[in-house]
Amino acid sequence: MELRVLRYFLAVVESGSVTRAAAEVHIAQPSLSRQLRGLEAFLGVTLFDRTGKRMELTAAGRRFLPLARDLVTRADTALAAAGSLASGRAMRITVAAPATTITDVIAPFLATWGPEDPLVTVQAENPLRAYQALTRGADVAISSAPPRRRYAGLPVARLPLxxxxxxxxxxxxxxxxxxxxxxxxxxxxxxxxxxxxxxxxxxxxxxxxxxxxxxxxxxxxxxxxxxxxxxxxxxxxxxxxxxxxxxxxxxxxxxxLQIRLHAAWDAGHYALRTIESFATGLARFCVEQYGPQAAGS
Incomplete structure:
Protein backbone atom coordinates (compact mmCIF):
# COMPACT_ATOMS: atom_id res chain seq x y z
CA MET A 1 0.00 0.00 0.00
CA GLU A 2 1.63 3.21 -1.20
CA LEU A 3 1.29 6.59 0.47
CA ARG A 4 0.66 8.11 -2.94
CA VAL A 5 -2.49 6.02 -3.32
CA LEU A 6 -3.66 6.97 0.17
CA ARG A 7 -3.32 10.61 -0.80
CA TYR A 8 -5.47 9.91 -3.88
CA PHE A 9 -8.06 8.26 -1.66
CA LEU A 10 -8.17 11.28 0.66
CA ALA A 11 -8.43 13.67 -2.29
CA VAL A 12 -11.49 11.83 -3.57
CA VAL A 13 -13.07 11.84 -0.10
CA GLU A 14 -12.55 15.59 0.28
CA SER A 15 -13.72 16.51 -3.22
CA GLY A 16 -16.46 13.86 -3.55
CA SER A 17 -15.51 13.35 -7.19
CA VAL A 18 -12.86 11.40 -9.05
CA THR A 19 -12.76 14.10 -11.72
CA ARG A 20 -12.10 16.94 -9.25
CA ALA A 21 -9.64 14.83 -7.25
CA ALA A 22 -7.71 13.92 -10.41
CA ALA A 23 -7.31 17.62 -11.23
CA GLU A 24 -6.14 18.40 -7.69
CA VAL A 25 -3.48 15.67 -7.60
CA HIS A 26 -2.48 16.21 -11.25
CA ILE A 27 -3.25 12.73 -12.56
CA ALA A 28 -5.51 11.51 -15.36
CA GLN A 29 -8.98 10.45 -14.23
CA PRO A 30 -8.74 6.88 -15.60
CA SER A 31 -5.42 6.38 -13.85
CA LEU A 32 -6.85 7.65 -10.54
CA SER A 33 -9.83 5.31 -10.86
CA ARG A 34 -7.48 2.37 -11.44
CA GLN A 35 -5.42 3.36 -8.38
CA LEU A 36 -8.56 3.39 -6.20
CA ARG A 37 -9.69 0.02 -7.55
CA GLY A 38 -6.24 -1.34 -6.79
CA LEU A 39 -6.41 -0.01 -3.22
CA GLU A 40 -9.80 -1.68 -2.72
CA ALA A 41 -8.46 -4.94 -4.10
CA PHE A 42 -5.44 -4.74 -1.81
CA LEU A 43 -7.62 -4.10 1.24
CA GLY A 44 -10.31 -6.59 0.20
CA VAL A 45 -13.14 -4.11 0.79
CA THR A 46 -15.16 -1.62 -1.22
CA LEU A 47 -14.39 1.92 -0.07
CA PHE A 48 -16.80 3.95 -2.21
CA ASP A 49 -20.43 3.68 -3.22
CA ARG A 50 -20.37 4.58 -6.94
CA THR A 51 -24.12 4.41 -7.65
CA GLY A 52 -24.80 8.15 -7.22
CA LYS A 53 -23.31 11.27 -8.78
CA ARG A 54 -21.06 11.84 -5.75
CA MET A 55 -18.47 9.35 -4.49
CA GLU A 56 -19.77 8.37 -1.06
CA LEU A 57 -17.86 6.26 1.43
CA THR A 58 -19.16 2.84 2.35
CA ALA A 59 -19.18 1.69 5.97
CA ALA A 60 -15.77 0.11 5.37
CA GLY A 61 -14.56 3.34 3.79
CA ARG A 62 -15.66 5.35 6.81
CA ARG A 63 -13.75 3.00 9.10
CA PHE A 64 -10.67 3.20 6.88
CA LEU A 65 -10.70 7.01 6.52
CA PRO A 66 -9.16 7.95 9.94
CA LEU A 67 -6.51 5.26 9.49
CA ALA A 68 -5.54 6.66 6.10
CA ARG A 69 -5.39 10.21 7.47
CA ASP A 70 -3.21 9.06 10.37
CA LEU A 71 -0.77 7.25 8.07
CA VAL A 72 -0.44 10.26 5.75
CA THR A 73 0.01 12.64 8.71
CA ARG A 74 2.71 10.43 10.19
CA ALA A 75 4.47 10.25 6.83
CA ASP A 76 4.38 14.04 6.45
CA THR A 77 5.79 14.42 9.98
CA ALA A 78 8.58 11.97 9.18
CA LEU A 79 9.44 13.82 5.98
CA ALA A 80 9.55 17.14 7.81
CA ALA A 81 11.80 15.65 10.48
CA ALA A 82 14.08 14.17 7.84
CA GLY A 83 14.33 17.57 6.19
CA SER A 84 15.29 19.10 9.52
CA LEU A 85 17.97 16.47 10.05
CA ALA A 86 19.36 17.01 6.59
CA SER A 87 19.63 20.76 7.20
CA GLY A 88 21.36 20.30 10.57
CA ARG A 89 18.29 21.34 12.55
CA ALA A 90 16.22 19.32 14.98
CA MET A 91 12.71 19.73 16.32
CA ARG A 92 13.75 18.40 19.73
CA ILE A 93 17.05 18.22 21.65
CA THR A 94 18.06 16.81 25.02
CA VAL A 95 20.28 18.85 27.36
CA ALA A 96 22.15 17.35 30.32
CA ALA A 97 23.30 19.63 33.15
CA PRO A 98 23.68 19.84 36.93
CA ALA A 99 20.44 20.58 38.79
CA THR A 100 21.53 24.07 39.88
CA THR A 101 22.43 25.03 36.31
CA ILE A 102 19.04 23.81 35.15
CA THR A 103 17.18 25.82 37.78
CA ASP A 104 19.11 29.08 37.62
CA VAL A 105 20.33 29.23 34.01
CA ILE A 106 18.75 26.80 31.55
CA ALA A 107 15.11 27.00 32.66
CA PRO A 108 15.05 30.84 32.70
CA PHE A 109 16.69 30.83 29.25
CA LEU A 110 14.12 28.41 27.82
CA ALA A 111 11.34 30.62 29.17
CA THR A 112 12.45 33.26 26.64
CA TRP A 113 11.93 30.89 23.68
CA GLY A 114 8.93 30.95 21.38
CA PRO A 115 6.73 28.20 19.89
CA GLU A 116 8.83 28.16 16.73
CA ASP A 117 11.93 27.08 18.68
CA PRO A 118 12.78 23.39 19.19
CA LEU A 119 11.39 21.44 22.10
CA VAL A 120 14.04 20.85 24.77
CA THR A 121 14.19 17.95 27.20
CA VAL A 122 16.45 18.63 30.19
CA GLN A 123 17.91 15.92 32.39
CA ALA A 124 19.74 16.51 35.68
CA GLU A 125 23.20 14.99 35.96
CA ASN A 126 25.89 14.80 38.60
CA PRO A 127 28.31 17.66 37.82
CA LEU A 128 31.22 15.22 37.44
CA ARG A 129 29.29 13.04 34.98
CA ALA A 130 27.48 15.58 32.85
CA TYR A 131 29.55 14.87 29.74
CA GLN A 132 28.98 11.14 30.08
CA ALA A 133 25.34 11.84 29.26
CA LEU A 134 26.44 12.53 25.67
CA THR A 135 27.11 8.80 25.28
CA ARG A 136 23.65 8.00 26.65
CA GLY A 137 21.56 10.03 24.24
CA ALA A 138 21.94 13.66 25.36
CA ASP A 139 22.57 16.06 22.49
CA VAL A 140 24.40 18.74 24.49
CA ALA A 141 25.87 18.79 28.01
CA ILE A 142 26.61 21.72 30.33
CA SER A 143 29.33 21.37 32.98
CA SER A 144 31.82 23.38 35.00
CA ALA A 145 34.64 21.19 33.66
CA PRO A 146 36.16 21.95 30.24
CA PRO A 147 34.96 19.45 27.60
CA ARG A 148 37.17 16.61 26.51
CA ARG A 149 38.99 16.95 23.21
CA ARG A 150 36.66 14.48 21.51
CA TYR A 151 33.79 16.98 21.82
CA ALA A 152 33.09 20.33 20.27
CA GLY A 153 31.99 23.10 22.58
CA LEU A 154 32.17 26.65 23.76
CA PRO A 155 32.40 28.55 27.08
CA VAL A 156 28.92 29.59 28.16
CA ALA A 157 29.37 31.78 31.23
CA ARG A 158 31.46 32.77 34.23
CA LEU A 159 29.28 32.97 37.30
CA PRO A 160 30.42 34.22 40.72
CA LEU A 161 30.63 32.19 43.90
CA LEU A 257 35.88 33.57 42.61
CA GLN A 258 34.02 32.35 39.56
CA ILE A 259 32.75 29.07 38.20
CA ARG A 260 32.88 28.58 34.45
CA LEU A 261 30.14 26.82 32.53
CA HIS A 262 30.96 25.00 29.30
CA ALA A 263 28.72 23.45 26.66
CA ALA A 264 29.86 20.33 24.79
CA TRP A 265 28.46 18.19 21.98
CA ASP A 266 29.48 15.74 19.30
CA ALA A 267 31.12 17.69 16.45
CA GLY A 268 29.48 15.36 13.93
CA HIS A 269 25.99 15.60 15.41
CA TYR A 270 23.20 15.66 12.82
CA ALA A 271 21.52 18.58 14.66
CA LEU A 272 24.68 20.67 14.82
CA ARG A 273 23.00 23.92 13.82
CA THR A 274 20.29 23.58 16.47
CA ILE A 275 22.82 22.69 19.18
CA GLU A 276 25.12 25.57 18.31
CA SER A 277 22.16 27.94 18.28
CA PHE A 278 21.12 26.70 21.74
CA ALA A 279 24.64 27.07 23.19
CA THR A 280 25.31 30.54 21.77
CA GLY A 281 21.84 31.67 22.82
CA LEU A 282 22.45 30.40 26.36
CA ALA A 283 25.77 32.28 26.52
CA ARG A 284 24.10 35.47 25.31
CA PHE A 285 21.31 35.05 27.86
CA CYS A 286 23.81 34.73 30.72
CA VAL A 287 25.40 38.05 29.77
CA GLU A 288 21.96 39.70 29.57
CA GLN A 289 20.96 38.18 32.91
CA TYR A 290 24.13 38.63 34.94
CA GLY A 291 26.02 41.40 33.14
CA PRO A 292 29.11 41.54 30.89
CA GLN A 293 31.30 39.98 33.58
CA ALA A 294 29.42 36.71 32.99
CA ALA A 295 30.73 36.37 29.41
CA GLY A 296 32.20 32.91 29.00
CA SER A 297 35.33 34.06 27.17
Missing part, protein backbone atom coordinates in the same frame (compact mmCIF):
# COMPACT_ATOMS: atom_id res chain seq x y z
CA UNK A 162 28.57 33.72 46.68
CA UNK A 163 28.84 33.63 50.43
CA UNK A 164 25.27 33.84 51.73
CA UNK A 165 24.48 35.29 55.16
CA UNK A 166 21.18 36.06 56.93
CA UNK A 167 20.02 39.71 57.06
CA UNK A 168 20.95 39.79 60.76
CA UNK A 169 24.60 38.86 60.11
CA UNK A 170 27.22 41.62 60.69
CA UNK A 171 28.30 41.27 57.05
CA UNK A 172 24.80 41.87 55.67
CA UNK A 173 25.68 45.50 54.92
CA UNK A 174 28.60 44.53 52.70
CA UNK A 175 28.73 43.32 49.08
CA UNK A 176 31.97 41.30 49.18
CA UNK A 177 34.23 39.32 51.48
CA UNK A 178 37.83 38.12 51.19
CA UNK A 179 38.80 34.49 51.26
CA UNK A 180 40.88 35.21 54.36
CA UNK A 181 37.83 36.55 56.23
CA UNK A 182 35.66 33.70 55.04
CA UNK A 183 37.98 30.98 56.34
CA UNK A 184 37.48 32.22 59.88
CA UNK A 185 33.72 31.51 59.77
CA UNK A 186 31.65 28.29 60.09
CA UNK A 187 30.83 27.29 56.52
CA UNK A 188 28.18 25.22 54.80
CA UNK A 189 29.66 23.97 51.54
CA UNK A 190 28.83 21.59 48.72
CA UNK A 191 30.37 18.16 48.24
CA UNK A 192 33.47 17.65 46.10
CA UNK A 193 31.26 16.58 43.19
CA UNK A 194 30.45 20.26 42.65
CA UNK A 195 32.71 22.65 40.78
CA UNK A 196 31.85 25.36 43.30
CA UNK A 197 33.48 23.37 46.08
CA UNK A 198 36.58 22.59 44.09
CA UNK A 199 37.07 26.27 43.23
CA UNK A 200 36.64 27.25 46.88
CA UNK A 201 39.13 24.62 48.04
CA UNK A 202 41.71 25.78 45.50
CA UNK A 203 41.33 29.42 46.56
CA UNK A 204 41.72 28.47 50.22
CA UNK A 205 44.81 26.41 49.43
CA UNK A 206 46.33 29.25 47.40
CA UNK A 207 45.76 31.59 50.35
CA UNK A 208 47.45 29.15 52.72
CA UNK A 209 44.35 28.86 54.88
CA UNK A 210 41.89 26.13 55.93
CA UNK A 211 38.11 25.89 56.12
CA UNK A 212 35.87 25.51 59.16
CA UNK A 213 33.24 23.25 57.56
CA UNK A 214 30.19 22.52 59.68
CA UNK A 215 28.15 20.81 56.95
CA UNK A 216 28.55 19.43 53.43
CA UNK A 217 25.45 19.44 51.22
CA UNK A 218 24.72 17.79 47.91
CA UNK A 219 22.31 20.52 46.82
CA UNK A 220 22.85 24.28 47.04
CA UNK A 221 19.23 24.88 47.99
CA UNK A 222 19.71 22.86 51.18
CA UNK A 223 22.96 24.72 51.89
CA UNK A 224 21.08 28.02 51.73
CA UNK A 225 18.28 26.60 53.88
CA UNK A 226 20.79 25.64 56.55
CA UNK A 227 22.21 29.15 56.46
CA UNK A 228 18.73 30.61 56.80
CA UNK A 229 18.27 28.46 59.91
CA UNK A 230 21.44 29.88 61.45
CA UNK A 231 23.94 27.03 61.04
CA UNK A 232 26.67 28.87 59.10
CA UNK A 233 27.57 30.70 55.89
CA UNK A 234 26.65 28.95 52.64
CA UNK A 235 29.13 29.08 49.76
CA UNK A 236 27.33 28.34 46.48
CA UNK A 237 26.92 29.76 42.98
CA UNK A 238 23.13 29.65 42.61
CA UNK A 239 20.72 32.55 42.97
CA UNK A 240 19.70 33.73 46.48
CA UNK A 241 16.85 32.10 48.38
CA UNK A 242 15.17 32.43 51.79
CA UNK A 243 15.94 36.16 52.03
CA UNK A 244 19.70 35.61 52.32
CA UNK A 245 22.21 38.34 51.50
CA UNK A 246 24.89 37.57 48.85
CA UNK A 247 28.56 38.49 49.20
CA UNK A 248 31.11 38.21 46.41
CA UNK A 249 34.12 36.15 47.48
CA UNK A 250 37.50 37.67 46.58
CA UNK A 251 40.62 35.52 46.26
CA UNK A 252 44.01 36.48 47.70
CA UNK A 253 44.61 38.78 44.71
CA UNK A 254 41.28 40.59 45.11
CA UNK A 255 39.61 38.85 42.15
CA UNK A 256 36.10 37.36 42.47
Missing amino acids: WAYVPPSHPWAGRDRITIQELTGEPLIVLTLAHGTRRILDQAVQDAGRSLDIVLECDTPQVAQAMTASGHGIAVVSDDPRFGLHPLLILDQHGEP
Whole structure:
Protein backbone atom coordinates (compact mmCIF):
# COMPACT_ATOMS: atom_id res chain seq x y z
CA MET A 1 0.00 0.00 0.00
CA GLU A 2 1.63 3.21 -1.20
CA LEU A 3 1.29 6.59 0.47
CA ARG A 4 0.66 8.11 -2.94
CA VAL A 5 -2.49 6.02 -3.32
CA LEU A 6 -3.66 6.97 0.17
CA ARG A 7 -3.32 10.61 -0.80
CA TYR A 8 -5.47 9.91 -3.88
CA PHE A 9 -8.06 8.26 -1.66
CA LEU A 10 -8.17 11.28 0.66
CA ALA A 11 -8.43 13.67 -2.29
CA VAL A 12 -11.49 11.83 -3.57
CA VAL A 13 -13.07 11.84 -0.10
CA GLU A 14 -12.55 15.59 0.28
CA SER A 15 -13.72 16.51 -3.22
CA GLY A 16 -16.46 13.86 -3.55
CA SER A 17 -15.51 13.35 -7.19
CA VAL A 18 -12.86 11.40 -9.05
CA THR A 19 -12.76 14.10 -11.72
CA ARG A 20 -12.10 16.94 -9.25
CA ALA A 21 -9.64 14.83 -7.25
CA ALA A 22 -7.71 13.92 -10.41
CA ALA A 23 -7.31 17.62 -11.23
CA GLU A 24 -6.14 18.40 -7.69
CA VAL A 25 -3.48 15.67 -7.60
CA HIS A 26 -2.48 16.21 -11.25
CA ILE A 27 -3.25 12.73 -12.56
CA ALA A 28 -5.51 11.51 -15.36
CA GLN A 29 -8.98 10.45 -14.23
CA PRO A 30 -8.74 6.88 -15.60
CA SER A 31 -5.42 6.38 -13.85
CA LEU A 32 -6.85 7.65 -10.54
CA SER A 33 -9.83 5.31 -10.86
CA ARG A 34 -7.48 2.37 -11.44
CA GLN A 35 -5.42 3.36 -8.38
CA LEU A 36 -8.56 3.39 -6.20
CA ARG A 37 -9.69 0.02 -7.55
CA GLY A 38 -6.24 -1.34 -6.79
CA LEU A 39 -6.41 -0.01 -3.22
CA GLU A 40 -9.80 -1.68 -2.72
CA ALA A 41 -8.46 -4.94 -4.10
CA PHE A 42 -5.44 -4.74 -1.81
CA LEU A 43 -7.62 -4.10 1.24
CA GLY A 44 -10.31 -6.59 0.20
CA VAL A 45 -13.14 -4.11 0.79
CA THR A 46 -15.16 -1.62 -1.22
CA LEU A 47 -14.39 1.92 -0.07
CA PHE A 48 -16.80 3.95 -2.21
CA ASP A 49 -20.43 3.68 -3.22
CA ARG A 50 -20.37 4.58 -6.94
CA THR A 51 -24.12 4.41 -7.65
CA GLY A 52 -24.80 8.15 -7.22
CA LYS A 53 -23.31 11.27 -8.78
CA ARG A 54 -21.06 11.84 -5.75
CA MET A 55 -18.47 9.35 -4.49
CA GLU A 56 -19.77 8.37 -1.06
CA LEU A 57 -17.86 6.26 1.43
CA THR A 58 -19.16 2.84 2.35
CA ALA A 59 -19.18 1.69 5.97
CA ALA A 60 -15.77 0.11 5.37
CA GLY A 61 -14.56 3.34 3.79
CA ARG A 62 -15.66 5.35 6.81
CA ARG A 63 -13.75 3.00 9.10
CA PHE A 64 -10.67 3.20 6.88
CA LEU A 65 -10.70 7.01 6.52
CA PRO A 66 -9.16 7.95 9.94
CA LEU A 67 -6.51 5.26 9.49
CA ALA A 68 -5.54 6.66 6.10
CA ARG A 69 -5.39 10.21 7.47
CA ASP A 70 -3.21 9.06 10.37
CA LEU A 71 -0.77 7.25 8.07
CA VAL A 72 -0.44 10.26 5.75
CA THR A 73 0.01 12.64 8.71
CA ARG A 74 2.71 10.43 10.19
CA ALA A 75 4.47 10.25 6.83
CA ASP A 76 4.38 14.04 6.45
CA THR A 77 5.79 14.42 9.98
CA ALA A 78 8.58 11.97 9.18
CA LEU A 79 9.44 13.82 5.98
CA ALA A 80 9.55 17.14 7.81
CA ALA A 81 11.80 15.65 10.48
CA ALA A 82 14.08 14.17 7.84
CA GLY A 83 14.33 17.57 6.19
CA SER A 84 15.29 19.10 9.52
CA LEU A 85 17.97 16.47 10.05
CA ALA A 86 19.36 17.01 6.59
CA SER A 87 19.63 20.76 7.20
CA GLY A 88 21.36 20.30 10.57
CA ARG A 89 18.29 21.34 12.55
CA ALA A 90 16.22 19.32 14.98
CA MET A 91 12.71 19.73 16.32
CA ARG A 92 13.75 18.40 19.73
CA ILE A 93 17.05 18.22 21.65
CA THR A 94 18.06 16.81 25.02
CA VAL A 95 20.28 18.85 27.36
CA ALA A 96 22.15 17.35 30.32
CA ALA A 97 23.30 19.63 33.15
CA PRO A 98 23.68 19.84 36.93
CA ALA A 99 20.44 20.58 38.79
CA THR A 100 21.53 24.07 39.88
CA THR A 101 22.43 25.03 36.31
CA ILE A 102 19.04 23.81 35.15
CA THR A 103 17.18 25.82 37.78
CA ASP A 104 19.11 29.08 37.62
CA VAL A 105 20.33 29.23 34.01
CA ILE A 106 18.75 26.80 31.55
CA ALA A 107 15.11 27.00 32.66
CA PRO A 108 15.05 30.84 32.70
CA PHE A 109 16.69 30.83 29.25
CA LEU A 110 14.12 28.41 27.82
CA ALA A 111 11.34 30.62 29.17
CA THR A 112 12.45 33.26 26.64
CA TRP A 113 11.93 30.89 23.68
CA GLY A 114 8.93 30.95 21.38
CA PRO A 115 6.73 28.20 19.89
CA GLU A 116 8.83 28.16 16.73
CA ASP A 117 11.93 27.08 18.68
CA PRO A 118 12.78 23.39 19.19
CA LEU A 119 11.39 21.44 22.10
CA VAL A 120 14.04 20.85 24.77
CA THR A 121 14.19 17.95 27.20
CA VAL A 122 16.45 18.63 30.19
CA GLN A 123 17.91 15.92 32.39
CA ALA A 124 19.74 16.51 35.68
CA GLU A 125 23.20 14.99 35.96
CA ASN A 126 25.89 14.80 38.60
CA PRO A 127 28.31 17.66 37.82
CA LEU A 128 31.22 15.22 37.44
CA ARG A 129 29.29 13.04 34.98
CA ALA A 130 27.48 15.58 32.85
CA TYR A 131 29.55 14.87 29.74
CA GLN A 132 28.98 11.14 30.08
CA ALA A 133 25.34 11.84 29.26
CA LEU A 134 26.44 12.53 25.67
CA THR A 135 27.11 8.80 25.28
CA ARG A 136 23.65 8.00 26.65
CA GLY A 137 21.56 10.03 24.24
CA ALA A 138 21.94 13.66 25.36
CA ASP A 139 22.57 16.06 22.49
CA VAL A 140 24.40 18.74 24.49
CA ALA A 141 25.87 18.79 28.01
CA ILE A 142 26.61 21.72 30.33
CA SER A 143 29.33 21.37 32.98
CA SER A 144 31.82 23.38 35.00
CA ALA A 145 34.64 21.19 33.66
CA PRO A 146 36.16 21.95 30.24
CA PRO A 147 34.96 19.45 27.60
CA ARG A 148 37.17 16.61 26.51
CA ARG A 149 38.99 16.95 23.21
CA ARG A 150 36.66 14.48 21.51
CA TYR A 151 33.79 16.98 21.82
CA ALA A 152 33.09 20.33 20.27
CA GLY A 153 31.99 23.10 22.58
CA LEU A 154 32.17 26.65 23.76
CA PRO A 155 32.40 28.55 27.08
CA VAL A 156 28.92 29.59 28.16
CA ALA A 157 29.37 31.78 31.23
CA ARG A 158 31.46 32.77 34.23
CA LEU A 159 29.28 32.97 37.30
CA PRO A 160 30.42 34.22 40.72
CA LEU A 161 30.63 32.19 43.90
CA TRP A 162 28.57 33.72 46.68
CA ALA A 163 28.84 33.63 50.43
CA TYR A 164 25.27 33.84 51.73
CA VAL A 165 24.48 35.29 55.16
CA PRO A 166 21.18 36.06 56.93
CA PRO A 167 20.02 39.71 57.06
CA SER A 168 20.95 39.79 60.76
CA HIS A 169 24.60 38.86 60.11
CA PRO A 170 27.22 41.62 60.69
CA TRP A 171 28.30 41.27 57.05
CA ALA A 172 24.80 41.87 55.67
CA GLY A 173 25.68 45.50 54.92
CA ARG A 174 28.60 44.53 52.70
CA ASP A 175 28.73 43.32 49.08
CA ARG A 176 31.97 41.30 49.18
CA ILE A 177 34.23 39.32 51.48
CA THR A 178 37.83 38.12 51.19
CA ILE A 179 38.80 34.49 51.26
CA GLN A 180 40.88 35.21 54.36
CA GLU A 181 37.83 36.55 56.23
CA LEU A 182 35.66 33.70 55.04
CA THR A 183 37.98 30.98 56.34
CA GLY A 184 37.48 32.22 59.88
CA GLU A 185 33.72 31.51 59.77
CA PRO A 186 31.65 28.29 60.09
CA LEU A 187 30.83 27.29 56.52
CA ILE A 188 28.18 25.22 54.80
CA VAL A 189 29.66 23.97 51.54
CA LEU A 190 28.83 21.59 48.72
CA THR A 191 30.37 18.16 48.24
CA LEU A 192 33.47 17.65 46.10
CA ALA A 193 31.26 16.58 43.19
CA HIS A 194 30.45 20.26 42.65
CA GLY A 195 32.71 22.65 40.78
CA THR A 196 31.85 25.36 43.30
CA ARG A 197 33.48 23.37 46.08
CA ARG A 198 36.58 22.59 44.09
CA ILE A 199 37.07 26.27 43.23
CA LEU A 200 36.64 27.25 46.88
CA ASP A 201 39.13 24.62 48.04
CA GLN A 202 41.71 25.78 45.50
CA ALA A 203 41.33 29.42 46.56
CA VAL A 204 41.72 28.47 50.22
CA GLN A 205 44.81 26.41 49.43
CA ASP A 206 46.33 29.25 47.40
CA ALA A 207 45.76 31.59 50.35
CA GLY A 208 47.45 29.15 52.72
CA ARG A 209 44.35 28.86 54.88
CA SER A 210 41.89 26.13 55.93
CA LEU A 211 38.11 25.89 56.12
CA ASP A 212 35.87 25.51 59.16
CA ILE A 213 33.24 23.25 57.56
CA VAL A 214 30.19 22.52 59.68
CA LEU A 215 28.15 20.81 56.95
CA GLU A 216 28.55 19.43 53.43
CA CYS A 217 25.45 19.44 51.22
CA ASP A 218 24.72 17.79 47.91
CA THR A 219 22.31 20.52 46.82
CA PRO A 220 22.85 24.28 47.04
CA GLN A 221 19.23 24.88 47.99
CA VAL A 222 19.71 22.86 51.18
CA ALA A 223 22.96 24.72 51.89
CA GLN A 224 21.08 28.02 51.73
CA ALA A 225 18.28 26.60 53.88
CA MET A 226 20.79 25.64 56.55
CA THR A 227 22.21 29.15 56.46
CA ALA A 228 18.73 30.61 56.80
CA SER A 229 18.27 28.46 59.91
CA GLY A 230 21.44 29.88 61.45
CA HIS A 231 23.94 27.03 61.04
CA GLY A 232 26.67 28.87 59.10
CA ILE A 233 27.57 30.70 55.89
CA ALA A 234 26.65 28.95 52.64
CA VAL A 235 29.13 29.08 49.76
CA VAL A 236 27.33 28.34 46.48
CA SER A 237 26.92 29.76 42.98
CA ASP A 238 23.13 29.65 42.61
CA ASP A 239 20.72 32.55 42.97
CA PRO A 240 19.70 33.73 46.48
CA ARG A 241 16.85 32.10 48.38
CA PHE A 242 15.17 32.43 51.79
CA GLY A 243 15.94 36.16 52.03
CA LEU A 244 19.70 35.61 52.32
CA HIS A 245 22.21 38.34 51.50
CA PRO A 246 24.89 37.57 48.85
CA LEU A 247 28.56 38.49 49.20
CA LEU A 248 31.11 38.21 46.41
CA ILE A 249 34.12 36.15 47.48
CA LEU A 250 37.50 37.67 46.58
CA ASP A 251 40.62 35.52 46.26
CA GLN A 252 44.01 36.48 47.70
CA HIS A 253 44.61 38.78 44.71
CA GLY A 254 41.28 40.59 45.11
CA GLU A 255 39.61 38.85 42.15
CA PRO A 256 36.10 37.36 42.47
CA LEU A 257 35.88 33.57 42.61
CA GLN A 258 34.02 32.35 39.56
CA ILE A 259 32.75 29.07 38.20
CA ARG A 260 32.88 28.58 34.45
CA LEU A 261 30.14 26.82 32.53
CA HIS A 262 30.96 25.00 29.30
CA ALA A 263 28.72 23.45 26.66
CA ALA A 264 29.86 20.33 24.79
CA TRP A 265 28.46 18.19 21.98
CA ASP A 266 29.48 15.74 19.30
CA ALA A 267 31.12 17.69 16.45
CA GLY A 268 29.48 15.36 13.93
CA HIS A 269 25.99 15.60 15.41
CA TYR A 270 23.20 15.66 12.82
CA ALA A 271 21.52 18.58 14.66
CA LEU A 272 24.68 20.67 14.82
CA ARG A 273 23.00 23.92 13.82
CA THR A 274 20.29 23.58 16.47
CA ILE A 275 22.82 22.69 19.18
CA GLU A 276 25.12 25.57 18.31
CA SER A 277 22.16 27.94 18.28
CA PHE A 278 21.12 26.70 21.74
CA ALA A 279 24.64 27.07 23.19
CA THR A 280 25.31 30.54 21.77
CA GLY A 281 21.84 31.67 22.82
CA LEU A 282 22.45 30.40 26.36
CA ALA A 283 25.77 32.28 26.52
CA ARG A 284 24.10 35.47 25.31
CA PHE A 285 21.31 35.05 27.86
CA CYS A 286 23.81 34.73 30.72
CA VAL A 287 25.40 38.05 29.77
CA GLU A 288 21.96 39.70 29.57
CA GLN A 289 20.96 38.18 32.91
CA TYR A 290 24.13 38.63 34.94
CA GLY A 291 26.02 41.40 33.14
CA PRO A 292 29.11 41.54 30.89
CA GLN A 293 31.30 39.98 33.58
CA ALA A 294 29.42 36.71 32.99
CA ALA A 295 30.73 36.37 29.41
CA GLY A 296 32.20 32.91 29.00
CA SER A 297 35.33 34.06 27.17
